Amino acid sequence: MNNPLAFPTHSDGALINDGMTLRDYFAAKAMQAQLSLPETLLAISKKQITADQVCGSCYEWANAMLKAREG
Numbered sequence: 785m786n787n788p789l790a791f792p793t794h795s796d797g798a799l800i801n802d803g804m805t806l807r808d809y810f811a812a813k814a815m816q817a818q819l820s821l822p823e824t825l826l827a828i829s830k831k832q833i834t835a836d837q838v839c840g841s842c843y844e845w846a847n848a849m850l851k852a853r854e855g
Contacts, residue, residue, distance in 0.1 A: 787806055
């Protein structure tokens with residue numbers, strides 16, 4: 785799977801930030817969306833789902849987004 789840096793380089797090749805991959809960035813966006821849903825927060829509070837499960841699903845979305853980029 786192609787997982788480039790989320791914030792790669794300037795046009796002159798100087799590295800801007802190597803701390804986050806595109807996969808992490810996509811997962812963070814998916815997490816933001818998941819946690820904005822009242823039903824997700826309710827399910828977590830009722831222990832119907834765990835934070836680990838939510839995080840895992842966010843990385844599943846991120847993986848799908850990376851795959852879609854490859855066409």
